[in-house]
Amino acid sequence: MTTSIVQSIEYNQVPNALRRDIAEMLHRVWPEFFSLSGETIPEVHDKEFNVRSFYSYMDGKLVSYVGVVRRTINHKGQTFNIAGLSCVATDPNHHGQGLGLQTVAEATKWIEKQNNIDFGIFTCKPSLAYFYNRAGAWPIVSDVVLIGSEDEGALSSESLGVVVLMHLFSESSKLNSSMLRNTTINLNFPVGEFL
Numbered sequence: 097m098t099t100s101i102v103q104s105i106e107y108n109q110v111p112n113a114l115r116r117d118i119a120e121m122l123h124r125v126w127p128e129f130f131s132l133s134g135e136t137i138p139e140v141h142d143k144e145f146n147v148r149s150f151y152s153y154m155d156g157k158l159v160s161y162v163g164v165v166r167r168t169i170n171h172k173g174q175t176f177n178i179a180g181l182s183c184v185a186t187d188p189n190h191h192g193q194g195l196g197l198q199t200v201a202e203a204t205k206w207i208e209k210q211n212n213i214d215f216g217i218f219t220c221k222p223s224l225a226y227f228y229n230r231a232g233a234w235p236i237v238s239d240v241v242l243i244g245s246e247d248e249g250a251l252s253s254e255s256l257g258v259v260v261l262m263h264l265f266s267e268s269s270k271l272n273s274s275m276l277r278n279t280t281i282n283l284n285f286p287v288g289e290f291l
Contacts, residue, residue, distance in 0.1 A: 100152040100159065100195060102202040107147035107163060112137060117158040118151065118183075125185040140183060141165070142289070147182065150203040152195060159187045160195040162203045165291060166213070169284055172275045176268075178283075179207045180218035180291035181228075197231045204232030207265065214269040217242065217281065218291040219258040234261040239278045244285040251290040 110118070116137045122130040132138065141147040141163055148164040163182040168175060181203060186196040207216050219242055220228060228234040240260045244250040253260050264270050283291060 100154050100198065102150055102152045102160070102199050104148060104150050104202070104206060107141050107149045108143055110149060114149075114151070114158075115140075118149070118161055121158050121161060121187055122183055122185055124188060142286075145182075148203075148206065150199050150206070152199060154190065154195075157187070159190045160199040161185050162199045164203050164207060165218075167283065167285075169282065171281055172279070174272060174275065176214040177212050179210070179213045179216045181216075182218065182291060196227070200228065200231035204234070204263075207263075210265075214264075214266040215276065216263040216265065217260065219253050219256065219260055222257075222259050225259050225261065228261055232263070234263055236260065237262045237277065240276070241280040242291065243280055243282050244290045245287060246282060247287050249287050250285075251288070256290070 118140055119130060119132060119138050122140060123132050130138070130140070146166040148166070150162045150164070151158060152160045162184045165180045165182045166177065168177050181200065184196065184200060204216075207213055216234070225236050236259045238259070240262060241253050242260045243252040262276070264273060264276070269276065
């Protein structure tokens with residue numbers, strides 16, 4: 097396993113050079129979702145999502161990235177502050193070196209230390225669930241459906257064929273755990289946005 101130093105910064109404060117490196121790496125990993133055109137540096141995350149970026153470089157090249165999206169939602173009359181992993185990527189030339197595990201582990205530790213995050217929730221392909229459990233003890237919650245919003249055309253874990261991973265952090269979320277199971281959780285995201 098290769099070790100590298102995982103750094104962290106608020107995405108809204110990321111300098112242009114790092115912003116471009118993030119966009120270029122995500123384009124290499126998912127060219128169908130992240131396009132690059134001209135000199136304009138694309139925004140990977142909307143400002144409103146208060147994303148915390150975790151990343152590592154090796155030999156001057158960005159090799160691993162994770163964004164932590166933060167949002168306040170209302171669920172069954174209760175307000176929760178949530179966090180979810182987003183844009184988890186490792187440069188294809190550095191797969192299998194443990195860099196993604198390190199970056200996800202650091203992002204998860206950071207979420208755990210935040211006293212204003214009630215729970216973490218996001219989705220992944222079923223084949224990647226073991227990776228997230230290994231990196232940050234993220235368990236699958238098969239009785240939870242995650243929806244982007246109630247708008248027509250909104251994304252959902254069911255329509256995408258992904259699994260929902262959830263980790264309760266605050267005492268409030270642990271006390272209210274029954275309302276967070278056997279349920280549908282609405283992220284209230286704009287159409288097309290999802291975790």
